[in-house]
Amino acid sequence: MDLEHLNKTQTVLLTLLVSFVTSIATGIVTVTLLDQAPPEITQTINRVVERTVEKITPEIGSQAAAAKEVTVVVKDEDLITDSIEKNKGTLVRILATPENLPEVSPDVVALGTVIDKEGHAAVPRSIFAEGMRYSAVLASGNEVSFKILNLSSTSSVALLEFAKIDSSQSALTFPKSASLKLGQTVIAISGLTRTAVAIGIVSGLEMGEGKDATSTVVSMIDTNINPRDALPGSPLLNIFGEAIGIRAVSLPETGTAYIPITIVLQEMRAVSAQAPKSN
Structure with a gap:
């Protein structure tokens, strides 16, 4: 099929197909890399995800304030x-x-x-x-x-x-x-x-x-x-x-x-x- 003869609808559909395939491939590669990555890297990513969710949730839900855990360091x-x-x-x-x-x-x-x-x-x-x-x-x-x-x-x-x-x-x-x-x-x-x-x-x-x-x-x-x-x-x-x-x-x-x-x-x-x- 000659790409030059595709109409607008066909071009949009082809673009969506390529994006879909690319997304699946990216997800597979990411999961594979995370499985092989050291624990320190996965922990860091998990913390980033948790903090992102913690900040977004109050805006979507009610106006209740998010609970914060504070660690107090007591010196000798x-x-x-x-x-x-x-x-x-x-x-x-x-x-x-x-x-x-x-x-x-x-x-x-x-x-x-x-x-x-x-x-x-x-x-x-x-x-x-x-x-x-x-x-x-x-x-x-x-x-x-x-x-x-x-x-x-x-x-x-x-x-x-x-x-x-x-x-x-x-x-x-x-x-x-x-x-x-x-x-x-x-x-x-x-x-x-x-x-x-x-x-x-x-x-x-x-x-x-x-x-x-x-x-x-x-x-x-x-x-x-x-x-x-x-x-x-x-x-x-x-x-x-x-x-x-x-x-x-x-x-x-x-x-x-x-x-x-x-x-x-x-x-x-x-x-x-x-x-x-x-x-």
């Missing part, structure tokens, strides 16, 4: 600063003065950390010595006396009850799981007269015997935090602001040991169980 730095802000009000400073030298200005020998809403605080028991008089300075700056609730206990933790506690004094929060991992980031809050912080990692876990002879529990936490940066009793936190330990009085003094918070809570439960029940 933000978590750490939030943890410090949340827990700096839990500290109390333990003062000591020789009983035979009452005119001597008291020294800060340790930190206590408030562990419940009643205002009880935990400190390493080994900070106390014979011949010394002790008091505490609350977060508000008020100096108060205290008594040791578990005086006869053999635990490494002493629990304090203050003569008066400020309503502004906050308490620690604790993790739901007691699991600790080597290398996890930890924060120690300390300071003789003002709040200071030190950041490090868990460098070692000392294991001890659990409630029965067949189980073991963490009996001491080691960190790489410089011991000069954390007073005895300084709380050790994870990046979510939960307490995982308090600084022990290490021997030698260059040690970096922390008493696990599980021991503190266990001692608090024992004291609560022995307390007389009110009618």
Whole structure:
């Protein structure tokens, strides 16, 4: 057939036929190439298609706004600063003065950390010595006396009850799981007269015997935090602001040991169980 002798109708039909055949051929080639293409390319194409459909659909349908999914990135730095802000009000400073030298200005020998809403605080028991008089300075700056609730206990933790506690004094929060991992980031809050912080990692876990002879529990936490940066009793936190330990009085003094918070809570439960029940 001579193309020059085709009328208009025949020319249009021929053009449509060629276009149809070309479209089918293009589709076959495209599908074949996509089947052979790496996953990264197909994922990119799928994203483009999804985004195109997402933009066109609101115009065709009702005026309802398209739902958008927003991903919020939380940095470790933000978590750490939030943890410090949340827990700096839990500290109390333990003062000591020789009983035979009452005119001597008291020294800060340790930190206590408030562990419940009643205002009880935990400190390493080994900070106390014979011949010394002790008091505490609350977060508000008020100096108060205290008594040791578990005086006869053999635990490494002493629990304090203050003569008066400020309503502004906050308490620690604790993790739901007691699991600790080597290398996890930890924060120690300390300071003789003002709040200071030190950041490090868990460098070692000392294991001890659990409630029965067949189980073991963490009996001491080691960190790489410089011991000069954390007073005895300084709380050790994870990046979510939960307490995982308090600084022990290490021997030698260059040690970096922390008493696990599980021991503190266990001692608090024992004291609560022995307390007389009110009618």
